[in-house]
Amino acid sequence: MMDNRIKRMLELVEYHTRLTDVDKEVISNLIQQIEITELHPNFDVFIDVLDSQKKSAIVVYQRPNLTDEPLYSSDLTGELINLENEPAVMRTMQIGLASKGVHATSPGGKDISQTVFPIHSEKEVVGALILESSLISDIVEKLPFAFDESSKKILEHDALNDFYNQLDHAAIIYDDMGYVSIANEPAKSLYRSIGYQNSIEGMHYDNISLDFATYEYMRYLFEVKKEQSQQHESRYLDYYLSTKIIWLPDTKRILVFINDVTKEKEQEQNIKKKSLIIQEIHHRIKNNLQTIVSLLKLQERRSQNAETKKALRESSARVLSIATTHQLLSQEIDGNVSLVDTVTSLTKNLQNLLTTKSDIEIRIEIDKSIVLYSEQLVALSLILNEVLSNAYEHAFKDKDKGIIIIKANQFQNKLTLVIKDNGEGYDVERVESSLGLKIASMYVSEALEGTLLTKSDVNGTMNKIEFTIDEE
Known part of the structure; x- marks a missing residue:
């Protein structure tokens, strides 16, 4: 009889749960102990385990009361149990602590008293040993x-x-x-x-x-x-x-x-899920943009025309600046990125792509605490790309060495970004119609809703960008 009960338990566990062989052995040993020693003779004894979805429990073992009339005339082995009617079983399975003498409702609708002990295996609760008896009012009153x-x-x-x-x-x-x-x-x-x-x-x-x-x-x-x-x-x-x-x-x-705080936690989880989706989107955009850069570089290498090569190289730099920003955004779960990280990555890429001069020094003086959200970050990356590209191409034509300083200052929600070089300078009014400066000016005024001030003389060029940082 005992072997049949263990066999039945193993069949139910195999079909309805995800318990391991070790878990099954723990439950088998417990059943043998109950059967051989007639453990808890004054109670109807059950063993329940959670199903694979952990939404309900299944009865895998039942032994009737040995000294009095059993609570149940039928065999409940294999029955799914609605745990809403048995809070002691659910509580014990959830937190691993015993529950003693708790009122419950039997599958047949009887009022019963339950004492429930957790069944542990490999430091986890894999089931519950349940002792049931009639709920007698005079016992409760005492x-x-x-x-x-x-x-x-x-x-x-x-x-x-x-x-x-x-x-x-x-x-x-x-x-x-x-x-x-x-x-x-x-x-x-x-x-x-x-x-x-x-x-x-x-x-x-x-x-x-x-x-x-x-x-x-x-x-x-x-x-x-x-x-x-x-x-x-x-x-x-x-x-x-x-x-x-x-x-x-x-x-x-x-x-x-x-x-x-269930609603608050669910909202937090939803925000995290959305953030992860956004991260994945940024990652895919970055990959697609890098593919475009590779194609532009391929076209540049195949072209024999100097002007075409220059245009393709500048286009590569613009696309790469956006790709760099999306790369950083894909690594941040809250959708904002440190400005100094963006500038550092951008300048490294531009140095590799646009210049062969190794003596142009980039000095970045930006506090790590300054962060921007995605839209402003992409716009500022494009602006920096145009300003720095212009400096690489024109500022140090007749100089062996040069310095470009990029510094930022935030006061409340106002950001001032300055890009300054010690190059040859240029006539601002004469070259303000260039494509690069037009792109920079357009993004400052339209995307950032800010201002761009450019000053240049024989001692170098200074570009100052001012705008309000978005809070989201």
Whole structure:
């Protein structure tokens, strides 16, 4: 008979779950122990495991009460269990702590009492050992509640209790023995939503805590470690809960506030997902642009015309500047990039692409804290490309050495970017109609909604760009 039950368990686990061979062996050994030693003879005994989707549990073992009439006349092995009706089973599987004497509803609709122990394998909870008995009202009434009825009534009619009921989040007061003396309406509603159909008042901390701490451990933290409070976030089922636990030393009570932050967490997850999608888009754009640059370079090498070569090289630089920006954006999850990183990458690419002079020194004086979002970053990259390309091509024709300084200053949301060289200078009015300067001027005024000031003389050229940084 025992071999048949183990065989049936293995078949169900194989079909419905993702448990490993080690997990299966743990459950098999437990079944043998229950059968051979007649463990827990006064209870109907079950072993449940979560299905592969972890949305419901499946009964993989059942043994009826050995000393009294069994609760069930039929074999429930192989049945899927709605865990909303069995909060103790779900709680134990979720957090790995035992739940003792918790009210539940049987698959046949009976009111029952459940004590549930986690089944651990390789440090994970792989199932639950469930002991079930009839829920007898006189047994429930004899539970050792540490508060007396008179003090409870005073608390219930106190203004403090009214205050708790007006809170938007759950508030629970545990007495000095760890039993719930007061639970406000949001607390009752929260626990109903996760399967506790009866009132949680009178229940013990260890049966309803939704994290990994026991009542004794909390008392240890407060009384031995002298902590005043504990605060943490945890996940239970599909809920994200922010919990604050406060020690009331005068009465040795514990006050617990639970805030359901599920919507906020889901919004955070959605933002992260969208950010990852945007990152992937930037990565693909960068790859496509680099392909275009490769094709332009191929055309440049094949061309015999100097003007054509120059035009193709300048086009390559423009496309590469945009590709560089998308490369950086693909590495940032929040959609903004440090300006100094952008300028550093851009200048390296331009030095490799546009000049053969190794004695042009680039000095970048930009604080790491200055960041820009994608649209402004792409526009500024194109502007920098045109200004720097112009400097590489014209500023140092008759000089062996040169210096280009790029510096930025941010005051509140205003950014000033200066590109200055010590080259030969040029007549600004005469060359302002060049394509490169037209592109730079257009992007400053239209994309950045800023201003571009250019000054040039025999001591060099200075371009100053000013604009307002977007917050998003």
